[in-house]
Amino acid sequence: MKEEPILQVLHASKSFGGVQALVDVCFEVKEGEVFGIIGPNGSGKTTLINCITGFVKMDSGEVFYRGKEITNRPPNYIANLGITRTFQIMRPYYSLPAYKNLIIPLFSPRARRKGGWRGGGKLGDRATVSIDILEEIGFERDSFVPYKLASSLPTGYLKRLELARCLALKPDIILCDEVFSGLSMSEIASMVPFIEKLQMDGITLVMIEHRLRELFRVANRVMVMNFGAKLTEGIPEEVMEDERVKEAYLGSEKLLDYTFEA
Amino acid sequence: MDILIYGIVNSFSLALMAIGFTLVYGISRLPNFAHGAIYVITGFGVWWFIHKLHLNYALSIILALVLMGLIGAGVYRFVLIRVRGMATSEIIATYALGLAILEFLRWRGFKGMTYTLPVFIEGSIQIAGVPIDLQRIIVIGIGIVVISFMWLFTHYNKTGLALRGMAQDEHAAMMLGIDSDWMALIAMAIGSILSGLSAVVLLPLGNIVVEAGYNVLILSIAVCIVGGLGSWGGAILAAFMIGFVQILTVRYIQSHFHMVVALLAIILTLILRPSGLFGRQKELEERV
Amino acid sequence: MEEKYEKVTSTIERRKERLDRGIKVRTEGIYAISSLEEVAYLLLPRLILITGLLLLPALIPSLYWKRVISITCIYALLALGFDFLANFVGLVSLGGAFYIGVGGYMAAILNKYVGLSPILTIPLATFSGAIICTLLLLPALPLRGVYFAIVTLMYPLAIARIIEALNILGGTDGILGVAGFPSRWIEQYIIILIIIFALFGLRRLVNEDIGLVFRGVKDNDQAVRASGLSITLYKSIAVFIASGLGSLGGAYLSHIYMWSGISQFALDFSIIPIAATVIGGGGTLVGPLLGCFILVPISEFLRAFGTLRIVFYSLILLAFIMFRSEGVMVYAQRKYHQFERWVKV
Numbered sequence: 001m002k003e004e005p006i007l008q009v010l011h012a013s014k015s016f017g018g019v020q021a022l023v024d025v026c027f028e029v030k031e032g033e034v035f036g037i038i039g040p041n042g043s044g045k046t047t048l049i050n051c052i053t054g055f056v057k058m059d060s061g062e063v064f065y066r067g068k069e070i071t072n073r074p075p076n077y078i079a080n081l082g083i084t085r086t087f088q089i090m091r092p093y094y095s096l097p098a099y100k101n102l103i104i105p106l107f108s109p110r111a112r113r114k115g116g117w118r119g120g121g122k123l124g125d126r127a128t129v130s131i132d133i134l135e136e137i138g139f140e141r142d143s144f145v146p147y148k149l150a151s152s153l154p155t156g157y158l159k160r161l162e163l164a165r166c167l168a169l170k171p172d173i174i175l176c177d178e179v180f181s182g183l184s185m186s187e188i189a190s191m192v193p194f195i196e197k198l199q200m201d202g203i204t205l206v207m208i209e210h211r212l213r214e215l216f217r218v219a220n221r222v223m224v225m226n227f228g229a230k231l232t233e234g235i236p237e238e239v240m241e242d243e244r245v246k247e248a249y250l251g252s253e254k255l256l257d258y259t260f261e262a
Numbered sequence: 263m264d265i266l267i268y269g270i271v272n273s274f275s276l277a278l279m280a281i282g283f284t285l286v287y288g289i290s291r292l293p294n295f296a297h298g299a300i301y302v303i304t305g306f307g308v309w310w311f312i313h314k315l316h317l318n319y320a321l322s323i324i325l326a327l328v329l330m331g332l333i334g335a336g337v338y339r340f341v342l343i344r345v346r347g348m349a350t351s352e353i354i355a356t357y358a359l360g361l362a363i364l365e366f367l368r369w370r371g372f373k374g375m376t377y378t379l380p381v382f383i384e385g386s387i388q389i390a391g392v393p394i395d396l397q398r399i400i401v402i403g404i405g406i407v408v409i410s411f412m413w414l415f416t417h418y419n420k421t422g423l424a425l426r427g428m429a430q431d432e433h434a435a436m437m438l439g440i441d442s443d444w445m446a447l448i449a450m451a452i453g454s455i456l457s458g459l460s461a462v463v464l465l466p467l468g469n470i471v472v473e474a475g476y477n478v479l480i481l482s483i484a485v486c487i488v489g490g491l492g493s494w495g496g497a498i499l500a501a502f503m504i505g506f507v508q509i510l511t512v513r514y515i516q517s518h519f520h521m522v523v524a525l526l527a528i529i530l531t532l533i534l535r536p537s538g539l540f541g542r543q544k545e546l547e548e549r550v
Numbered sequence: 551m552e553e554k555y556e557k558v559t560s561t562i563e564r565r566k567e568r569l570d571r572g573i574k575v576r577t578e579g580i581y582a583i584s585s586l587e588e589v590a591y592l593l594l595p596r597l598i599l600i601t602g603l604l605l606l607p608a609l610i611p612s613l614y615w616k617r618v619i620s621i622t623c624i625y626a627l628l629a630l631g632f633d634f635l636a637n638f639v640g641l642v643s644l645g646g647a648f649y650i651g652v653g654g655y656m657a658a659i660l661n662k663y664v665g666l667s668p669i670l671t672i673p674l675a676t677f678s679g680a681i682i683c684t685l686l687l688l689p690a691l692p693l694r695g696v697y698f699a700i701v702t703l704m705y706p707l708a709i710a711r712i713i714e715a716l717n718i719l720g721g722t723d724g725i726l727g728v729a730g731f732p733s734r735w736i737e738q739y740i741i742i743l744i745i746i747f748a749l750f751g752l753r754r755l756v757n758e759d760i761g762l763v764f765r766g767v768k769d770n771d772q773a774v775r776a777s778g779l780s781i782t783l784y785k786s787i788a789v790f791i792a793s794g795l796g797s798l799g800g801a802y803l804s805h806i807y808m809w810s811g812i813s814q815f816a817l818d819f820s821i822i823p824i825a826a827t828v829i830g831g832g833g834t835l836v837g838p839l840l841g842c843f844i845l846v847p848i849s850e851f852l853r854a855f856g857t858l859r860i861v862f863y864s865l866i867l868l869a870f871i872m873f874r875s876e877g878v879m880v881y882a883q884r885k886y887h888q889f890e891r892w893v894k895v
Contacts, residue, residue: 108778518715
């Protein structure tokens with residue numbers, strides 16, 4: 001893990017009408033780490049991702065990628081730099097089969113640059129590459145699954161398709177918005193090694209999650225948000241011992257014993 | 263000075279035309295491309311009541327407006343409700359309906375110079391040395407009345423407040439027990455009545471021609487886009503902006519330029535500030 | 551496979567099951583060329599279409615109706631463009647007349663004032679028309695679909711009125727004295743060839759990689775942006791293609807009638823492509839073609855009734871939309887590729 005931060009967010013603020021979604025959020029992500037963002041519902045986590053990746057214009061603040069400012073740039077520009085994201089509400093291209101879903105990101109300038117595709121007809125390079133990518137993330141190669149229409153795939157596969165869409169761009173950093181939500185325990189169990197493999201490949205991961213136990217298995221550091229502001233950050237064990245964090249999740253009236261299992 | 267007076271008249275005319283369109287769009291996200299058709303059919307309706315049924319002028323107007331409200335509600339209840347939610351189909355449906363009505367009127371021979379509505383009050387007066395007919399004053403008057411009424415209605419009447427709630431956030435309104443279909447129906451009815459009202463007030467200034475239907479549609483859309491689709495305050499402000507620019511071009515450049523102004527207004531708005539004057543950013547793109 | 555449930559009696563339930571025909575499944579892979587029957591299954595519909603189109607002028611004796619065929623093909627170009635934009639890119643183009651008018655006027659200007667012959671004016675008008683239309687529609691492209699619809703609706707109406715009011719470009723009389731085609735057969739067959747190429751070209755395009763990007767823009771444009779592609783760019787390319795087809799039709803029209811005027815911005819050109827697509831079957835690219843061949847001849851019959859024919863199409867269009875009818879070709883394709891049977895639950 002290198003020491004220089006790959007992603008820096010400084011004083012990000014955003015309000016929608018009267019609602020303050022982000023209040024002066026600052027944090028850094030080091031290259032190669034898995035950085036978790038947690039917090040109760042409505043704490044602004046998805047808005048933060050939207051602001052970083054350019055889908056929503058920030059009211060104030062800056063975002064730096066490897067030292068270069070990318071504040072409020074258009075989403076496709078940011079994606080071409082190597083910063084990809086998944087969507088919390090998954091919307092694959094329903095009318096296309098799974099593997100064709102990947103041909104679209106493979107068409108982007110970044111994929112073309114990094115992969116060196118030339119042309120590619122109907123059965124050309126891109127289709128083969130997309131099947132390869134699908135196999136990497138767990139679609140069985142010789143089955144009919146990659147060829148099924150995206151509208152007929154179950155959630156587990158769709159989540160992986162989202163990640164595959166990011167991988168097609170050969171990203172440096174993936175911002176995952178609740179990839180574990182909606183999955184069963186066994187599906188998560190098969191996703192975790194995949195996340196670890198991504199980290200080993202050198203990809204930085206920023207993961208918004210609600211499933212804390214699974215997240216803490218992979219995360220190096222974690223940031224807690226509440227009501228649009230950053231509460232605290234640090235390694236998972238320390239963060240969960242923080243009184244304010246417990247209060248944010250559980251409320252100050254109740255005092256439940258939450259023991260963190262490493 | 264006359265620019266000021268005629269500018270105000272023109273602005274109020276535009277505002278009257280546009281307010282029906284922006285109401286329907288603001289509340290149910292339905293662009294009612296039949297707006298112009300309703301304008302024209304009101305005019306012909308009133309004419310028919312007066313000349314064929316020999317009704318009193320005021321009665322004809324009231325009857326026509328009520329009829330428009332019913333037609334608007336009927337259009338929603340029988341046509342639009344089936345295509346709610348499918349943006350493409352909504353657009354095509356209202357467009358087809360508007361075309362059917364207008365071209366039907368054109369076929370029946372309702373074109374040309376022979377159809378006019380009498381003005382409410384004959385004569386003209388002088389304001390600051392500028393002669394202006396009373397009908398135009400009435401346009402201003404009715405404009406002010408309508409705008410104030412709509413403001414009061416949506417701020418103090420229960421139904422009006424419900425409509426405003428729908429306009430702001432449809433799902434939240436539904437959660438509070440507001441029936442979105444019923445509200446959209448009311449919106450369509452009121453929008454049609456407003457369109458008819460603007461016809462009743464403006465048509466006496468000229469003839470009733472089918473072309474007016476398309477012109478009204480373009481002008482209303484221009485006003486609504488410049489003001490921000492769905493924003494009532496924006497529509498009024500935009501009406502004034504466009505209204506004055508039109509009068510200025512008619513005076514200083516050439517008299518047929520008002521359509522060019524409308525077109526340019528739309529293009530410039532889309533390039534420079536797509537959400538319009540008071541539109542909300544989320545109108546532009548899907549929420550992520 | 552789709553299912554419909556039906557209670558036949560109070561105790562037995564059956565459902566309707568649709569399965570792909572065996573021959574369709576067999577033809578899906580490369581082995582399709584192994585049997586004559588399978589090759590026929592794939593080729594026959596296409597052959598019928600192509601030979602039908604090519605033979606049509608020979609079968610119709612009347613000169614008037616031969617011209618109607620050409621006009622139908624021009625409408626078909628617009629309808630193809632509409633279907634492509636609406637069902638493969640997600641942009642509803644309410645004013646096909648815009649493309650026809652721009653292309654028509656460009657061709658007339660290039661011919662009369664620059665002195666180029668139809669062989670040159672038609673391609674040039676196609677290309678320049680596409681550029682002009684795309685540039686004029688550009689402001690609406692990054693925005694939501696309704697803005698595009700509004701702008702395409704407006705342009706033909708506004709431009710027609712502007713030409714009339716300002717009396718430019720020939721005003722209400724239009725540009726007269728445009729050159730015609732060297733021979734009737736050329737006039738007749740070039741457009742048929744154009745439509746065949748356009749149809750099969752577009753069909754091929756939507757299955758190419760770039761076609762997938764278009765379809766992605768329709769399904770979920772935010773995901774396309776997150777994948778590093780600029781949706782404005784790809785929408786522009788799609789609009790360029792569709793407006794190019796329309797401009798081509800307009801240019802051809804100018805040379806057929808040897809005249810270009812405001813009526814090229816007429817509502818017929820806006821509404822017939824939409825009605826043809828909805829009736830013929832949207833999303834199939836061949837459905838709109840069929841729709842045109844149904845509607846345009848009917849329109850000719852109805853010419854005696856004046857603008858009532860526009861009322862007629864509008865109402866049919868409305869009915870189809872209201873009752874969510876899928877269109878002739880979609881129905882036909884389903885019947886061809888799948889069979890239905892009742893299955894006991």
